[in-house]
Amino acid sequence: MIISRRQRVLASLTAPAYLWLALTIFLPLSAMLYFSFLTVAPVGGRESSFTLAHYRAFFTKEVYWYNAWRSFELAFYVTTFCVVLAYPAAYALTHYIKGRWREALFLLVVLPFWSNALVRTFSWTMVLRGDVGLLFTYPAIVIGLVHAYLPYAILTIYVSLEAIEQSLTEAARSLGASPLAAFLRVTLPLSLPGVFAGAILIFVPVTGSFMEPRILGGKNAMMLGPIIENQFTAVFNWPLGAALSFIMLAIMLLMLAAGAPFFARYLRQG
Amino acid sequence: MTHSQWTRRHVLAGLATLPAVGLLGQTSRANAKEIKVLNWQGYGTDEKWALEMFEKNTGIKVTHDYFNSEQEMLTKLRTSPGTYDVVLMNNTFVMDAVKERLIDPVDSAKITHWNDLSPAMRDSERFVQDGKHYAVAWVWGVTSIAYSTEKITSKPDSLEALWDVANKGRVGWRDDALESVQFAALATGQDMNFPKDLDAVRNKLMGLKDQIKTFWSSEDEWNKYMAAGDYAISTYWSGSAARSKKAFKLPVEFVVPKEGAIGWFDGLTIAAGAPNPEGAAAFIDFMVSPQFYVPWDTNVGAPASANAAANAALPADALNRVVLGDAETVKRLHWMAPMSDQVRQSYQELWDEVKTSFTK
Numbered sequence: 259m260i261i262s263r264r265q266r267v268l269a270s271l272t273a274p275a276y277l278w279l280a281l282t283i284f285l286p287l288s289a290m291l292y293f294s295f296l297t298v299a300p301v302g303g304r305e306s307s308f309t310l311a312h313y314r315a316f317f318t319k320e321v322y323w324y325n326a327w328r329s330f331e332l333a334f335y336v337t338t339f340c341v342v343l344a345y346p347a348a349y350a351l352t353h354y355i356k357g358r359w360r361e362a363l364f365l366l367v368v369l370p371f372w373s374n375a376l377v378r379t380f381s382w383t384m385v386l387r388g389d390v391g392l393l394f395t396y397p398a399i400v401i402g403l404v405h406a407y408l409p410y411a412i413l414t415i416y417v418s419l420e421a422i423e424q425s426l427t428e429a430a431r432s433l434g435a436s437p438l439a440a441f442l443r444v445t446l447p448l449s450l451p452g453v454f455a456g457a458i459l460i461f462v463p464v465t466g467s468f469m470e471p472r473i474l475g476g477k478n479a480m481m482l483g484p485i486i487e488n489q490f491t492a493v494f495n496w497p498l499g500a501a502l503s504f505i506m507l508a509i510m511l512l513m514l515a516a517g518a519p520f521f522a523r524y525l526r527q528g
Numbered sequence: 529m530t531h532s533q534w535t536r537r538h539v540l541a542g543l544a545t546l547p548a549v550g551l552l553g554q555t556s557r558a559n560a561k562e563i564k565v566l567n568w569q570g571y572g573t574d575e576k577w578a579l580e581m582f583e584k585n586t587g588i589k590v591t592h593d594y595f596n597s598e599q600e601m602l603t604k605l606r607t608s609p610g611t612y613d614v615v616l617m618n619n620t621f622v623m624d625a626v627k628e629r630l631i632d633p634v635d636s637a638k639i640t641h642w643n644d645l646s647p648a649m650r651d652s653e654r655f656v657q658d659g660k661h662y663a664v665a666w667v668w669g670v671t672s673i674a675y676s677t678e679k680i681t682s683k684p685d686s687l688e689a690l691w692d693v694a695n696k697g698r699v700g701w702r703d704d705a706l707e708s709v710q711f712a713a714l715a716t717g718q719d720m721n722f723p724k725d726l727d728a729v730r731n732k733l734m735g736l737k738d739q740i741k742t743f744w745s746s747e748d749e750w751n752k753y754m755a756a757g758d759y760a761i762s763t764y765w766s767g768s769a770a771r772s773k774k775a776f777k778l779p780v781e782f783v784v785p786k787e788g789a790i791g792w793f794d795g796l797t798i799a800a801g802a803p804n805p806e807g808a809a810a811f812i813d814f815m816v817s818p819q820f821y822v823p824w825d826t827n828v829g830a831p832a833s834a835n836a837a838a839n840a841a842l843p844a845d846a847l848n849r850v851v852l853g854d855a856e857t858v859k860r861l862h863w864m865a866p867m868s869d870q871v872r873q874s875y876q877e878l879w880d881e882v883k884t885s886f887t888k
Binding site: 298301319320321324325328387394472476477478479480485488489491492493494495498 | 596597599603703704705737740741742743745756869872873875876877880881883884886887
C-alpha cells in the first residue's frame with residue numbers, strides 16, 4: 259500500500275494529540291475500570307479479589323441510584339434553561355446586531371470564562387444572600403450553573419445560526435410564509451445541530467458538578483458527584499468510586515445512543 | 529479526619545499528583561545536613577520562621593512533602609522508603625505503621641524535652657510497643673462546638689444545643705462522615721468509637737435536617753459563614769476557634785459540652801531507613817520545644833502542645849490554656865480509636881443516606 263504524502267502529513271499532525279489522549283485518558287481509565295471489579299484497591303499489599311458488588315450496590319442501594327437521578331435531574335434543568343435563554347440571544351446576535359457592537363457583546367458573553375469558577379460561585383453567594391434569600395437552596399444551584407454554562411449554548415447556537423444562508427429565509431418569505439412560519443420551518447430546524455451540541459456540552463459536565471452545588475446549595479447539594487469524590491478522598495474505597503463513575507458514564511452513553519438517530523437526522527440537514 | 533482544614537483545598541492537586549509521587553520519591557539524597565518532612569500542608573512543621581530558626585541553630589535544612597489524607601501518607605511511606613526522615617502521624621495510625629515496619633523507634637535520650645511531655649500521651653499504648661516509643665507526642669486538640677456570643681447569650685452546655693429548635697436553620701456542621709457519627713453517638717449516649725446502635729445514630733443525624741444552615745468543610749469556609757451570620761452555633765476545631773477569635777476577630781467561644789467532645793493527638797515519627805535519623809530526632813526535639821510552640825500558637829494559632837511546659841508558657845488568655853488547660857474539661861474528652869477501612873466506609877454510606885434524606 260502506498261501511503262500518500264497527504265496521509266503522512268495527517269498522521270504526523272494528529273499522532274501527538276492521539277498519543278497524548280491515549281496516555282492521559284485511556285490508561286488511567288483502564289486502571290479504574292480494573293479497580294471497579296476488585297473488592298479493595300490493591301495498594302499497600304492489600305489482598306483483593308474479583309467482585310461485582312460495587313456495581314450491584316448502585317442498583318440495590320437507594321442512596322446511589324437516587325443521587326444519580328438527582329445529578330441527571332439537575333443537568334436537565336440547567337441545560338433547558340441554558341438553551342431557552344441562549345437561543346434568543348444568539349438569534350439577536352446574528353440578525354440584529356452588526357459590526358463592533360456584535361464584537362462587544364461577544365466579549366461580554368465570554369467574559370465569565372476569564373474568571374475563576376470558584377470566584378464566580380462565591381460572588382453568587384453574595385448576590386443570593388440576604389433579601390433575595392435564595393442562598394443554600396436548589397434554585398441557587400441552578401442559577402449558578404446556568405450562569406457558568408450559558409456561554410457554551412450561546413456560542414454553539416450562534417455558530418449554526420450564522421451558517422444559515424439568509425437567502426433561504428428570504429425564499430420562504432417570498433413564497434408566502436409568515437415570519438413565524440419561516441422561522442419555525444426553516445431557521446429553527448437548520449439551527450438544531452448547534453442546540454444539540456450546546457446541550458451535550460452542558461449536560462455532561464453538569465452531571466458531575468460538585469463545587470457549585472456545595473457552595474450555593476448547602477444541604478441540597480447531595481448528588482452522585484460528591485459521593486464519588488468521597489470514595490477517593492475520604493474512605494479509600496476506590497473500587498466503589500470507580501464503579502459509580504463507570505455507571506454514570508454508561509448511562510450517559512446510552513442516552514446519547516438513544517438520541518443518535520434523532521441527532522443524525524438534523525445533523526445531516528445541517 | 530481531624531485535619532481536613534489543610535487538606536480539602538489540596539485534594540484535587542493531590543489526586544492528580546498521586547501516581548507521580550512514587551517515581552519522584554525514589555531520587556536519593558546524599559546530604560546529611562538535610563531532612564525531609566512529610567506532613568499536612570500548613571501544619572506547623574513548615575512555618576518559615578521556624579525553619580530559619582532551626583537551620584541557624586543546627587545547620588540542617590528542612591524540605592517538605594505533603595499528604596492530603598492519612599491513606600496517602602501511608603502509601604508514600606510504602607512506595608518511597610529511604611526518602612523521608614520525619615513523618616507526622618495521627619495516633620490512630622502509628623501502630624499500623626509499626627506493623628508494616630514503616631517507622632523506626634525513637635531514642636528518647638535524644639529528645640531533651642522528653643520529661644516535659646504529658647505522660648498520658650507520651651506513653652500511650654498507641655505510641656509504645658515492647659517498651660519502645662515509635663512516636664513523640666507533639667500536639668493535641670478537640671473537635672467540639674463553637675457559638676456566636678452575639679447570637680446566643682447563654683453558654684450552651686450540651687450537644688443538644690445543635691438540635692434545639694431555637695437554633696433551627698442556624699447550625700453549622702462539617703460535612704464529614706466520621707465526625708458526624710461520633711457527634712451523634714455522643715449525643716445518644718453511646719461509645720463514640722464503637723457505637724452499637726447505628727440506627728439511633730442515623731435517626732439523630734436525620735433530626736438535623738431543619739437545623740443545619742449549610743455544611744462547612746474548611747476553616748476558611750467556617751469563618752466566612754460565621755462572619756456572614758449564617759451560623760449561630762457549629763461544630764468546630766479547638767485550634768481553629770482560637771484563630772477565628774484572634775486573627776479574624778469573630779465573636780466566638782469554644783465549649784466542651786457535658787456529653788464530652790472528640791479528642792485527638794498527633795505524634796512525630798522517624799521513617800524506617802530515614803537518610804538522616806540524627807537530624808530527624810533534632811527536628812522533633814525542636815518541634816516539641818516551647819521555643820517553637822509558643823510563637824506558633826501566639827502568632828499563628830495552633831493545637832495544644834503535648835509539652836506541658838510549652839503550654840504553661842502561653843499567655844494567660846490563650847484558648848489552649850483557658851479551655852483545654854482545664855483538667856475537668858480534659859476528663860470529658862473521648863479519644864479517637866483506630867478504625868478499619870470497612871467501618872469507615874460503612875459510616876460514609878450512613879452519612880450519605882442521612883444527607884440524601886435532607887433533600888427530600
